[in-house]
Amino acid sequence: MDCGATADSFPRTSVHLSPSVANLGDLREGDIHRQGETAVQTLKTSAIVVLMMTVLYGAYVSMTTPPDALPPGLQSALVESENSEFGDGLPADFADFGIETGIPERASEMSMASDMLSSPGQGDSRADALPPFGGEPAGIEGSAEPPSFQFSDVDVDTELPPTASRLPAVAEGTSVAIAPEPGREYPSTGNSFSLPDPAEAADIASPPAAPEVSPQDTAADMESDAAAAGLANAIATADRQYQEDRRREALATLSLFYETPNLTSEQREQLLSRLDPLARDVIYSSEHLLEEPHRVGGNETLMDVAKKYDVPWQLLANINGISDPVTVLPGTDLKVVRGPFRADVDLANQEMTLFLGDLYAGRFPVGIGSDPAPRSGSYTIQEKKSAKTYYDMSGNPVPPGNPRNPYGSMWIDLGQGISLHGSPVADQATDQGCISIAGNYSKDVFGILSEGSSVTIR
Template structure:
């Protein structure tokens, strides 16, 4: 027992001696660089009790006024500067669809503003040309977007409605006009001529609405150009499709929009590239008609896109480009144009002729029946068989109900003013293969 006590005392003494040795041999922590330089300049060997001689505040507040809970609002935060210098605005590559070539032989032709047709599918997609890179500029790392798969063509891609700002501006125009009229009525000055400022208020507000539309379109075009350059063509088409029916666009602005929309619709919807859905692998004993029924589109559309000549015999295991329908159509009677949409995506446009047998009436219709040949009865009730140059239906007749119809034309390259709503013969085959029974058609 005495031996254990002696051992414990010895261990304790050795611990104390070792701690004293470490404290005497360990050098003190170095002073901060700024304080050390001040000591050297002042010739002092140690820190003073009072730091006031160095112009350093010891941090002790003298009054409650020293406390402040806010920082200057306009002073920049230096912590936001990165290792390469202060943050600057990002300038994207200034490239538009007009820079695209229409073939791979270095042709400089730009996209034309012609209506889309299925024969355009044979035209190879152009190769973009990027401007020269400034070697002195700071490199920016751009990561590839892995999200290239689009499981459906549902309307899950949403952007702010460009017409909302225009409607708000137009409402303010109406409010200004009503308030001026109300003030005049209450004062009894109905016969007093209005001043120039009053008469100019309404036009200037309408001009503001046009400016809002132009600004929104300009932003959409810049966004779509960046998306196209990043090979995100489906998103670029969705971005610009929202602006197709925007009012108050000038002819130049509309041309700038269409020169992008038409080639995008060709690539995204009608080319063999799988930009909308995963490829459909043909199963055993599965025909093209079966596949088309599954995706709610005519089998002729899938045959045109995939180059299938026999819709009944399709090799099992073949991967097909598919589009999930149905499509819908919008007929503009004033501009004589039919526009196709796939959900919210612009899908092409065609010129039409307007007849009076019967005259089309504005409204929303549903396709009841489709025929590639239809007998026409003239005003006298005389039947004109299909194939006759006097039959205005041509090779397509689509019944919308209530006597209204979309039909072809006996002329290959132009619509006719006979019948109801006519589409040129070479375009009518495309429309027949795109619209389904049950598709919605709006006439306005």
């Protein structure tokens, strides 16, 4: 051996690492992953085992735990007898539990009981036969337990005393005729029976027919009742307002009911007995109950003031007691009302009613003539005159002031030949002309209605 050989003279050997050795790191990671999965499976198995043990323990406890004791009264009633049957029937204590004995009063009615019902077993006990509390009663289809009571211990052959009867004994298969006892008197009821008369029976069965009432009559009655109730309330309210010196409000309250239809004479009298004095005080007196006083300015006449308030100057002169409408001292406070007035003529009742706006302002009797005859409708005053020549049916003129002139001292033209006029008689309207007003009242009407006022004839 040549010891002097150098290292370079030795053959060189190449060392190659296998793939398994090269991937050692990957193998270690796989082992860790598998170990984690094994631990998870172990935990799941342990949880399932614990759950099953819990369920088994619960079942064991429920099976081994004795049931709750029955009430003391019921336990004493369920004590078994020697033959596991009740000798003398159920105890009397069972009545406290609302349980009936179930034993019929006549055993002969149950002659087929022994054939239909089977005897309970010798080892059965009455306590087992009773259903548990809250459970299914014994004897119901689908239950294996026997009924709680059977009739096997009833001796059907025991002879029972016969039931008392007034009928004679009858052998089976024979018949006995029953006849009244000879010599015995049977009292009569003392009543006789007879069929009723069909006509009388029909009258009794059929109630009297109610009077026929049309819907229109019913509606009218209801409306009349409502109006009467409303009027009564209005009168009470107006009386209270009058006592409180609120006369204008009282007049407005009652004025709403003046044109209410179907008022009785008594109701109308109650209404008018209040309206007339209220209208006199509120409208025609010198008290300032409607408007603030009007103070006359320099060079202002009564005609100027009347034109401003749309009323005739005669009305303001009558209310304020002025004789000369031209000479009115400046600074004088005048009672004024704001017009115009309107009129409503009722041909059937021969009455004319005046209104100031919605306020009742008085009424006057009228006469209805035929020259020409008035016609229903709405009119407007066209012209006013204190004297007018009248032409009779022959066309002859009758001058003013003549007793044959029906116009008197007032003539108000409504158009279409219709007019309101006075009367030659001071205290009475005439039936001549068209629509007449008594002479004394005609001057008042002339001073209240103005040209342009509306007049309704109905």
